[in-house]
Amino acid sequence: MQLKIGVIKGDGIGPEIVAEAIKVLRRIEQVYNHNITYESLLLGGASIDACGVPLTEETVFQAKKCDGVLMGSIGGDPNSSAWYQLEPDRRPEAGLLKMRKELNLFANLRPAFLYPALKNACPLREEIANQGFDMMIVRELTGGLYFGKRSTEVINGVLTAKDELIYQENEIRRIAIRAFEIARKRRGKVCSVDKVNVLDSSRLWRKIVTEVHSDYLDVVLEHMLVDNCAMQLVKNPADFDVILTENMFGDILSDEASMITGSIGMLPSASLNESKFGLYEPSGGSAPDIAGLGIANPIATILSAAMMLRYTFDLEQEAAAIETAITEVLKAGYRTIDIMSEEKIQVNTVQMGDEICKRIEKTYRMER
Ligand code: IPM
């Protein structure tokens, strides 16, 4: 297969973790006989440094010509980076939000899975960790508070900030459909998360999700308030299958879900539009404090590349080969520092990528 992938290395640890994901993709290319071309694109801090803005028209144009885009994390330390002296709409994060909107990437999938080998890294009580968990957060990504009008002005002599939270029924409907479709291929459960006891947008959310459910009666639908969900995630994570939620709640809950997997460095994500196009990135940030040290965990980015093979290219076997390789590497005891525990073998970013590559060939040989 001939594939064209856009690559945004990003800021902080971004270039280091993306390099490992590309190494793994090159191995997949060789072993499974594909031909991938890589187009380098700029976004975030690197784009500000090179072009003065966090996202150029050129990047959007080039990204649209790719089948999918693989991205490292973007942004820097708000307390020390010059990027944060700029107006908010010229900062690195603004570039990412604009990219999501321009490419209509409304469906953000964030799987959170506890590898049996990483039970020790899970901060939850042993009896909870022992049950394991496997959930998929489906976060609406192009609406809500993130994209409403905002302002800070003096009203009646008082400095006042406003952020508008808008949801249209069609925006809720299309993400709900995605969540039900995904649940059908998993354990058939959707938990829709809102704040219906306070917000009008949540009342519309619940109404539309309930309507969409009538086409998916084989899937079990439950509604949950977001504050309760935050609690249930640490109390009983095994109960969740698909979590469907709006943009801001999804941002917060997905960080929580990632932390209980042992490290935010384990969690991939896919941001998809109506068709097969997707932007794939680790859920974690750019970790400027450890950038350049070669110790970052590349697994989230490598898993994001696997998601790209699955969702954009329909290459299920190749995606599964990467996932199996990662499971094997963890089973064999290799750990980057963020998931290190007693008696395990500590490796750096590059070594982790190498160990995963080695096991891809092994999986391939076993398949034959
Ligand atoms: C994420 C990030 C972004 C978000 C930031 C960088 C704007 O936290 O992808 O979860 O809030 O969506």
Ligand code: MG
């Ligand atoms: Mg976030």
